Amino acid sequence: MVAKPWHLLADIGGTNARFALGDVGSGEIHIPLTVSVLDHPTFMSALQMYLSFVEDSGDWEKRPVDGCLAVACPTDREHVTFTNSDWVIDRENLGFSLEIPRLKIINDFEAIGYAAASFxxxxxxxxxxxxxxxxxxxxxxxxxxxxxxxxxxxxxxxxxxxxxxxxxxxxxxxxxxxxxxxxxxxxxxxxxxxxxxxxxxxxxxxxxxxxxxxxxxxxxxxxxxxxxxxxxxxxxxxxxxxxxxxxxxxxxxxxxxxxxxxxxxxxxxxxxxxxxxxxxxxxxxxxxxxxxxxxxxxxxxxxxxxxxxxxxxxxxxxxxxxxxxx
Missing domain, CATH: 3.40.367.20 (Hexokinase; domain 1)
Incomplete structure (x- = not known):
């Protein structure tokens, strides 16, 4: 079976981080996973766990073609700090270290705005x-x-x-x-x-x-x-x-x-x-x-x-x- 290309999707709030993948071909959402923010000391820890989870499934390419992180905080800084949790995302290094060159970070309600237009x-x-x-x-x-x-x-x-x-x-x-x-x-x-x-x-x-x-x-x-x-x-x-x-x-x-x-x-x-x-x-x-x-x-x-x-x-x-x- 040929591994399929996918989009990395994340919705990260103050309490939970939700991950999933979007099938590039069909546009469908697969392999949803919700983790507690308190269970992971850093965002990278939670994300690496999800990437390993997808890789272990055997159906998808090792790395996504791109990704979108919808986060519950302002997104106009290099270091994205969350309003209601201790997680920090280093915008400059994240995509490079994960080998995801087109990784976008947007506000979580910006994401829901895009969703609402297609509900x-x-x-x-x-x-x-x-x-x-x-x-x-x-x-x-x-x-x-x-x-x-x-x-x-x-x-x-x-x-x-x-x-x-x-x-x-x-x-x-x-x-x-x-x-x-x-x-x-x-x-x-x-x-x-x-x-x-x-x-x-x-x-x-x-x-x-x-x-x-x-x-x-x-x-x-x-x-x-x-x-x-x-x-x-x-x-x-x-x-x-x-x-x-x-x-x-x-x-x-x-x-x-x-x-x-x-x-x-x-x-x-x-x-x-x-x-x-x-x-x-x-x-x-x-x-x-x-x-x-x-x-x-x-x-x-x-x-x-x-x-x-x-x-x-x-x-x-x-x-x-x-x-x-x-």
Whole structure:
């Protein structure tokens, strides 16, 4: 059997690193592998393990023809340092040392932007709004370990993805309860960004603040415990925390839709939203998305879509590489 050429794909967040390969011939994604960042002292350790894993399969060429690393941090420096982990990638030496001459490093939400432009209808679940307009900009945001944001602009030859660090804009509270949460979080942080509420740690922050406001004990220590308790309804403070999370998510999504003019739709990716999908449907998420005063009507037809595809970062890394070969 002749070994087949392949693209190296990676989606690297603060908690997990996901690897896969893209078949150059068919465009299909194969051999996915997820590893915990904490289980590997360096990125190179995790990557070398995956390259050996592919080589041992015997079906693929020893080295990929190119690669795309989608990373959860800014990518405009020689030494790529992660916001939510201790990993560092040496951009200059990585491709050379691995014998991968065309190795690209992009922001993880830039990758999801490329994915969103090619999503099929079963890749998302819609909450409100009408049809997307394919000739107009779309927005992607995603709470997970952090809060990622990007804009996507269609062109006659594909799409332009505008990566950024929109998760770190100032949090703007709406109403008395969020103002009180903001006040309490300012006692912990010198500045409160959107990510301080819209992330796993953000859900913990909201829950902590509400226990302080209500004089209740903290019954849950992790974001997973808080959301699990909220979904079954056995802790009223956890239910309220998740409801606040959904409201703030709607507000930030609406702000981004106005910023980008996202008549092509707003996609909510990341690890949290798909797991709370039904709670999100019943929350004030969509109402807060629309609650922009004179621009409510402008937003009403914009669809808000929860990404349920399990590999959007890897799919986006593949789409990025394919766009460079088209």
């Amino acid at each position: 099929a209808v079963n890749d998302w679940e819609q909450i409100g709004g009408g049809e997307s307009r394919p000739d107009k900009a779309l927005t992607v945001l995603g709470p997970g370990t952090g809060l990622g944001v990007c804009g996507v602009l269609p062109t006659t030859t594909g799409v332009n993805v505008l990566p950024g660090e929109g998760g770190h804009v100032d949090f703007a509270p709406v109403g008395k309860e969020e103002t009180e949460i903001m006040r309490l979080l300012l006692s912990r942080y010198s500045r409160v960004s959107a990510e301080r509420l819209l992330s796993g740690t953000g859900l913990q922050n909201i829950y902590w603040a509400l226990t302080q406001l209500h004089g209740e004990p903290q019954r849950h220590a992790t974001p997973a415990d808080i959301s699990a308790s909220a979904l079954v309804g056995d802790d009223p403070v956890a239910v309220e925390a998740l409801a606040v999370f959904c409201r703030v998510l709607g507000s930030v999504a609406g702000n981004l839709a106005l910023t980008f003019g996202s008549l092509g739709g707003v996609y909510v990716a990341g690890g949290i939203a798909p797991r709370i999908l039904e709670f999100l449907r019943g929350s004030d998420f969509r109402e807060r998305f629309l609650a922009k005063g004179r621009f409510r009507e402008y937003l009403e037809d914009i669809p808000t879509r929860i990404v349920v595809r399990n590999d959007p970062g890897l799919f986006g890394a593949l789409k990025f590489l394919q766009s460079r070969h088209s």
